[in-house]
Amino acid sequence: MVRIIRTVAMMFLRARRGHGGCDRMDRERELFALAVTDTIDRLVAGRAMSREFTGRAGSMAAAMFAGLMHDSSRGRFRLENGVDPPLMVVISPTGSCNLSCAGCYSGGSAPGDEMPFEELERLVEEARGLWGIRLVAFSGGEPLLYGRGSKGILDVIERNSDMLFLVFTNGTLVDRRVARRLAASGNAMLAFSVEGLERSTDARRGTGTFAGVMRALSELRDAGAPAGISVTATRDNCEEILSDEFIDFFFRENLVFFEVLFQYVPQGRDPNAALMPTPEQRLRMWQRSWEIIEERKVFVFDFWNHGTLVGGCMAAGRERGYLHVDWEGNVCPCVFVPYSAGNIYEVHALGGTLEDIWASPFMSGLRSWQRLRATGDAACEVEPAGPGMVCACPVRDHYADFRELVLSTGATPIGASAAACLSSPTYTCSMVRHGREFAELSRPVLEAEYACKPGPEKCPVQAPEKKNRR
DSSP: HHHHHHHHHHHHHTOOSOOSSSHHHHHHHHHHHHHHHHHHHHHHTTTSSOHHHHHHHHHHHHHHHHHHGOOOOHHHHHHHHHSSOOSSSEEBBOOOOOOOOOOOOOEEEEEEEEHHHHHHHHHHHHHHHHHOEEEEOOOSGGGGGGTTBBBOOHHHHOTTTTSEEEEEOOOOTTTHHHHHHHHHHHHHHEEEESSSSSHHHHHOOOHHHHHHHHHHHHHHHHTTTTTEEEEEOOOOTTTTGSSSHHHHIIIIISSSEEEEEEOOOOOOOOOOOOOOOHHHHHHHHHHHHHIIIIOOOOOEEETTTTTGGSSSSSOOOOOOOOOEEOOEEEEEEEBOOEEEEEEEEHHHTOOOOOOOHHTTTHHHHHHHHHHHHHTTTOTTTSSSHHHHHHHHHTTTOHHHHHHHHHHHHEEEEHHHHHHHHHHHHHHHHHHHHHHHHHHHHHHHHHHTTOOOOOOOGGOOOOOOOOOOOO
């Protein structure tokens, strides 16, 4: 099975999704794919992933990626819009949480805020039917707290056995019953939120939280269901979460499948720009993460520093990207961008779909901006593709552009914190300064590392979207 997965991964790489253009990016894709398959091999050997789970999840993943170009709904979307549809949708079905972590991006919700179950089911089915999506992520709040009557997210996972699911959770609600249901379904993985090792995690999340995560990991290992970890990188923990001690503890001793890194974005509860990693720390994270992937062969993905793997910023329903729907029905470009392009409950009531919000001025404007940043307007000498993809976040790298887009398209701030950030000159200055300082520091390094290939493969340019016909 591991050999089959490795073969499919290499085939996917050879397809060259149009985001390449330099030797380093080709090499990064190869290193990343090998790290993933080596990690799977270790988990199977350590019995942290049962044979049954490996067979079901591996077959679905291979079928999903192999069938992307042949799905009729995706073909219809490409024909009408000139680009591929999103690859994933992130749904936060509840704003409730049993923790109160400092700086949480969704920290402004009230207890009991939840999505109607029929809307949750409709969103999953709509994503599949409209865009051929086979990958859904649940976030929150705490998604395992979600429940309408006797129905929760595990029911959605089990009812959609031909789809893959990723659940971001604090881990405190995972018991043997949950672990066994996940192992039996074979189509979902949990990502446990930690801030580092025990001291760092409990400092932000509360005493005993880390011990709860470890108990949950143990239950999942016993059931044969793999899991990963999700880490928010701040100025205080960015070295710890990429240290040898941290990597050994989770990947070697506890056999986690992956580590996904989200660099802190000052939104939500008590936003604080001083918590963002410094430009020097962020550049070191970029260097260190690739060292780990190549030398330790573990599955680590940084949504900011690894933009070269996915073509830059993935937000706003970009081709092979994603968009986010929260518990109130607000559709936003990203879980870290609390500005809504429309409310799906209202759109559904009028007979519309997610595609109507996808085509909104805010979403389409952000996608146009993404293409410009990723390709440098096709001028490789001015903005090489690699640096443009690493410095691709509209909020953290180009806040002035982002703020202007929000104001010009009338996007709606979600909550008092988002509105306050948008109107604050101090916040604006701090974000603009951060992006400028990182660009100045990283540009010489990134331009040298991501030098474009000569000849016809130089700086591939994505075609602009066609005008939506809806």
